[in-house]
Amino acid sequence: MPPKSNGTCSTVADKDRKLRELAEEVERLRAAQSHVGNISPPAPDDSYSPSNHQGTGCTAPAPLESQSGAAASNSSPVLIDSQLHNPQVPAPVQLLPAAESRTLGSVTLSPAQIDRLFKTFFCQYHPFLPFIEGSGSPDDYHAKSPLLFWTIIVIAARRDEEEPILLTSLSPAVQGLLWQTVPRVPHSRPELKAMILLCLWPFPTSSMSTDSSYILASVAKTGAMHIGLHKPYFVQDFSRVKFRFSPEELRDALLVWSACFIAAENITSYIGQFPLFVTDATLDMICTSENHGNLPVEIYQMVLVTRFCNRFHRVMASRERRMASLGENDNGVLLPLYESELKDLRWMLGPDLSPTNEIVFLYATLQLRSYYFLERSHHPAQKEYILKGYRAALHIIWKCQGREVDVRLLTRGPKIFTHALAVACNFALKVLRSGYYSQFVDVNEGSKAFNLGVGLVKKCSIEDNDLQGRYSKILAQLWAATAEPGGLQPELKVRSRLAASLLHDTLWKWRENFGGQRSGRASAAPQCDNGGSSSFVPFAGSGNTNAACIERDGEQNLGPDVLVAQVDTGSRGPNAPGAPRPASAWLEELGEMDMGLVEETNYQWFWNHGGISTLMATDLEGMELPPDYIFNNQRGQEPPD
Template identity: 35%
Template sequence: MSGGASSPTTSARPGTGGSYKRKRSGAEFESSPGSGGDDNEDEGERRRQPGVKRACNECRQQKLRCDVVQDPFTTCSRCNRLKLECKIESNFKRVGKRSKHAEMEKQIERLQRNLQRAQNLGYVIEDEEELDSPMANGVYSRNNQSFMGSDEAVSSLLHLKQGGSYMPRYAREIENVGLTQEAIDHLFNEFWCYYHPYLPFLAPGQTPDQYYQQHPLLFWTIIAVAARRYTADPSLLTSLIGPITRLLWSTVGEVPSSHYVVKALCLLCTWPLPTSTTSTDPTHILCGVMMKTATGIGLHRPSHTQDFSRVSVELNKEQLHDRVTTWAVCNIVAQSIGTGYGQPASTLYDWTLAIRPGDDGPFVLSPELEARLQIERFCDKVSKEMYSNATDPRGVAGDELRAMLTRVYRREYNELQVSVLSRQDLSPIVNLHLKAAGLHLRLSAFFDSSTTPGYMDDLTGLWRAVLAFLDLVFELESPPADNMSGNILRFASNYILQMINAACFALLKLLSSFFAREVEFERGRILFHRTIQAIRSMSVINNDLPWRLAELMVQMWNGARVEQRSRQQQMANNGNGNGNGHEARTVVDDSLQLKVRCRMSMSLVFDSIWRWREEFQAQGRGNLEAAMKNPTNPDSAAESSASSTHMDATLMPPAHQLQNQLLVAAGAVTPNHGLPSSSMISGSIGYSESNYEVFDPLNWMLDGLVDFPYSYAAIQGLEANGLG
């Protein structure tokens, strides 16, 4: 094929004349957004019809013959017949029909979404008949071949009113999602009230416009975090997932050089966009991007930023303090992600974050962040010393060394607790993270063998750490009437959710073992049930990870027949007692030891799910999938007693989310009268590599351990936003 290539914006190739143009198909004309050969066409028309100098705009748009006369000007017969405005403009450009139709369709979809959102906000339609007309949905001006904007169309045709005033225009838009200034102000206020206390490093005094000017990703991230519980438009978060994800990765792909992008990444790592499995959860990757971006622009050396820039940078005291604070938050977030995901933390506690008593310069953090940084430093020590052993293929320290480290860090934790709790200017959220750090330390007890010195003491310490953490969670969730800090779980960070999960699994494992005789079983059972309810309350989208985790834990509780076995064990102990009324001695075994040991303190969570999967393989996949549609009630395990019926109801899902049905009715659990020992929770299940395709609510947790062909539909609504 000779000649130059066809231009992407024109229909004719360079160097060709009008004879070539007349051979092209009509489809090619329609797909062209503009006509690059209009002059050639006009020249041909002038040669064929000596009295016609140039076709009018309307005839040129349709590529029809035109009999307009320019001097004296006489309207062409077609415009006269169709009552069109006949005129000739030298700069007129044709509008391709396909591009016109595509833009009209986009405009219609956009206006329909705007209308739906306006109705959700309480606006009413003054004249619904106008909405049935295509012109009302996509306003198109025939004379100038242009579209009216969505704001203009809404104000001129839809006539949405609330209290006599027209619907305000959208102040900010991202792809197909628009927000009014009122909605933006509301969302920002919710962020400052409910989310900011968990990570207080942004400036509430700045306006939303200032945050948008700093970087659009930071602005929309704040909006997305606040939209998690936005009652005025519950669908807003789902609508934002796709656009914000695309904005995020396009920003990362451009190699960001602004510390405002780092701030946005801190928020996205603390409150990730919802997902049903973490096989699609990019939080751990984003954490690495956050730290590398921070060091790449010199946040860890804020007083020498020019060393990381091509130009000289002079920072005032306020700007320097802002960068120091951002760097501290980066390390706090990175450590919490390392702890919560059971991965090595990419932290860097350097000179910039060193404690300098008596200093009041820009390197001094707020009391809240300083305390949080101390707590995360402690978690970093525990992780590195206990789970980074270079002589062990799984990185776990030996039993004797771990026992010694536990005693050392137990004393250090007590000192940290005294230091933090002695301060009166800290929020209860700091204490919550302190209790989470204590749980992180004590979860190492599951790595011990029954012959480890002080084994029962370590288990007792773990039990107390679980109770201390969960008791504080529920104390903050249901505060006194004069305390306005309640309902913290609705706004809690992903790290708090992960630690609640670990505490719940620890309760389940301890209450299903020999150790149940050493503790107050009824208190543990009640706390377990309340924790399930709490995890479900942290769900922000139907069938997201918290909801599926809660369902999994209920199935494990029922499958292990925890309460039935506890009663049988109690009866056996009473029968084996001696004549003096003393109970038989507890038989200690290795059933609490973990097989999954590479995920630090979170190994308990991964190990429990592994055992659950092994236990339920024989039941097949189909019946278990029904459990997500009909969440499980413990009564369905045919083991409830009069003493537990009233508490089991707390495991039922809220009525506004899903209808309550028993799993037995759905066929998901078959009553088992000959229950074996606690194989699902204890250590009697071995690893196998059978390729059963069972329902696995958390298949991501076992990625890389064994090749299972798992698949599960993503959260409803995510596919519609380009994330399926």
């Protein structure tokens, strides 16, 4: 609202605004003091991890925003200095009891059931990615967004022991409510939060082709942009009325945009699609060293690592458009540059990186090093960084095991960690079953870690025949298959899915060996004649094949005690423990091979394969696909259907 002409009225309005700001600051400090006085000090490396918020100590930041977030406000959108530079201290969750029963589809929940499920969500799921600021009662959530209300309920029901069938009963109705909400634009912030939650904790499914997370992430991103959350300081430019975000609304907008970015990048990197986020000034601003926007530390660290992944995925994705001009050796030019940035990122994160985000960082190193499998010209650095990626994969498995014991990271946390575990197991499988790379590693140590990883993947399963349960069987079957011959470094047949090419190459190898698709080209799904019982390939390619029936009736029975990685060879590499080693100081880890941040690298090959001058002379972003572009298969072969 513009200032009034009357000077007295303007002065009174200014005083009222200052009083409101002071009152809000006093309440924030009181909440922080109360929180600090009621809990024990957290460990330095776990300042905001779910282990500190179990039971009655679970937390959620302060009030749920109004659905009419576009309401006029005279408050300045610029955060005050203390809000900009001090990490947000989460206040204890003080949910009021629900007053009404709620019905969706054929499911009716009593107030007591609703209260229990809301408490489960905020205590066991929400702390891993605390982007929903809220208090009040479940009825308040339902009033602002029925979709957000039922999304919280269905996530809390994923592993509910009191009502184990609730997830199955609710899922169809919640999915129906979701797709009824999608076409109703503009979306409110609570509705966008619900979509992001369902990207992070998706409904169980048995096939990648039926997983709607990628589509939903696209909807959430475009919906957020539609209401101006990507430009929160200029949100009025995306509205029909004059208004400005209050400091609380601004922080909430930054949280929603950050969570959307984390969810979308995790999904696209896992399925091997071009990143949904390209360049974004708001994310760049968030990633300053001052934690602009006062995000929770767990989210701030995750945004930093995710932004790094987004940058190298975008550049490597554009490589497909540049192959004709840079040649096939340009990976050798780009990857060392990002290895250096990876090291700088670890220094920036410093000693306060939480144990949970250590896994996120290791997952980033694994994604970066997966690109070395795509190089056709083999050089010393390729072997070095693949072996470093292997060490990072083992550490992901070990750390996931530790965090699952401590805070149930895999069974309660978002899909980010399940994806990290799956990629780590796949990376370890590729190295251990390679006749070339296995001679440089301790196979006994690796097989123990692989056994542990397969068991953890199976533990992530929520329903029979879902992705995690089937993927654990795929890993076991591929381990039992014939190892790759030694002497030659392994190459990938699937090369068009960025860092995820390694994962999808493994899945296609399984399809050819066990799924009835033995040719290199996609074929129609074979009919199963086993009395109507068919088992479908759990991971279908994105649009280029149909699911095929497993031809074998005698499928391996993988109970939790079955060892799938059994070897009778001795150690062929340096001795290493078969169990997670104690976490050492981060400065020591910085120089170890498991983190892959070793200085002693011979870069002579770098200058002999195109050189930095070739890279600098090329427009990395503006090049179009050449008309004579050859598909990413080897030359002379036909592209897959």
